[in-house]
Amino acid sequence: GGVTLGFLGLGQMGSRMASNLLDKTDLPVVIYDTNPKSMSSLEAKGARVAASGEEVARQAHVIMTMLPATQHVQAVFGDIIIPHARKGTLLIDGSTIDPTASKALAARAKTMGLDMVDAPVSGGVGGAEAGTLTFMVGGDVQCVKKAEVSMLRHMGKKVVHCGPVGTGAIAKICNNLILGINMVGVAEAMRLGVALGMDPHILNGVVNASSGRSWVTETYNPCPTVVPSAPSSHDYQGGFASKLMQKDLGIAGDAAKVVGVPLPLGAAAQQLYTLMQVNDLGNKDFSSVYRFLEGARGS
Ligand code: NAD
Numbered sequence: 001g002g003v004t005l006g007f008l009g010l011g012q013m014g015s016r017m018a019s020n021l022l023d024k025t026d027l028p029v030v031i032y033d034t035n036p037k038s039m040s041s042l043e044a045k046g047a048r049v050a051a052s053g054e055e056v057a058r059q060a061h062v063i064m065t066m067l068p069a070t071q072h073v074q075a076v077f078g079d080i081i082i083p084h085a086r087k088g089t090l091l092i093d094g095s096t097i098d099p100t101a102s103k104a105l106a107a108r109a110k111t112m113g114l115d116m117v118d119a120p121v122s123g124g125v126g127g128a129e130a131g132t133l134t135f136m137v138g139g140d141v142q143c144v145k146k147a148e149v150s151m152l153r154h155m156g157k158k159v160v161h162c163g164p165v166g167t168g169a170i171a172k173i174c175n176n177l178i179l180g181i182n183m184v185g186v187a188e189a190m191r192l193g194v195a196l197g198m199d200p201h202i203l204n205g206v207v208n209a210s211s212g213r214s215w216v217t218e219t220y221n222p223c224p225t226v227v228p229s230a231p232s233s234h235d236y237q238g239g240f241a242s243k244l245m246q247k248d249l250g251i252a253g254d255a256a257k258v259v260g261v262p263l264p265l266g267a268a269a270q271q272l273y274t275l276m277q278v279n280d281l282g283n284k285d286f287s288s289v290y291r292f293l294e295g296a297r298g299s
Helices: 012-024 036-044 053-059 070-084 099-111 124-130 141-155 167-195 200-208 215-219 242-259 264-278 286-295
Strands: 005-008 029-032 062-065 090-093 115-118 133-138 156-163
Touching: 005 012, 005 053, 012 029, 012 036, 012 124, 012 141, 029 036, 029 053, 053 070, 062 070, 062 141, 070 090, 070 099, 090 099, 090 141, 099 115, 099 167, 099 242, 115 141, 115 167, 124 133, 133 141, 133 167, 141 156, 156 167, 167 200, 167 215, 167 242, 167 264, 167 286, 200 215, 242 264, 242 286, 264 286
Parallel strands: 005 029, 005 062, 062 090, 090 115, 133 156
Antiparallel strands: 115 133
């Protein structure tokens, strides 16, 4: 028969990505998630639900993974995909994980005759839904091309080849390091402005016409009602969970240690997102650092 596509990990991101894949390709798509609930709407759309990850590994010729964190990817690749996939299969990991782990898994896959690229994404849940994600891809040029043609172009609008395996993850954690720090900076400034008696809408308008402007101030301001479409205006629901931001800053910190690069602001931001896990903001969008700072008012 022809080519079969596989997808493992159908959470916030993966379910929406797989839905676009089903809409835009005629190839069979076989899926598996340890949480059966996450697969029912995709089954109704025509996906084949496998009984296990091993079944996906045995049936698919190209396999995408969208799993929570490094340890999940290591377990799924090590125990399920690499031992059971057919020779020549292309593995595409879209999760945000440690770049050294991606490199090690790709080397292990190679010994079994499997190709791997790391392809973390930006664009969030909205981009996954709309099929407008950006993929930052590390791997051999032929593998990156094959990943783009077989899967990624159906789920995103931009595929950037970053270099060898692991460089997709490097690009992703550097971007999220900037984003995580910037969010704290905007939250501090908005808190200060409001506490001093300024209208937050006017303040944000000034910032957006000045040198403090960023993606956060333009589209994702953490102060409620300033940007109506932002999670902050919807009780910080949806979006990018603060526990995922904490994870990504942790990856950046670990990677930085290996090469001896200091991340003073990254470390401080990571500690703030860690404190939020204790205060029940872990599953809320990371812009809820604004809420957290509200509760931590000094005298
Ligand atoms: P999620 O927790 O919603 O989804 C992960 C899914 O993996 C869950 O459905 C879970 O059941 C499944 N899973 C766990 N172990 C499994 C296993 N052994 N086999 C099969 N399925 C398994 O997370 P998410 O928000 O979709 O994020 C996934 C990845 O994408 C993360 O690395 C995250 O950092 C990254 N990311 C997320 C966003 C975002 O806005 N949510 C944006 C960019 C990147």
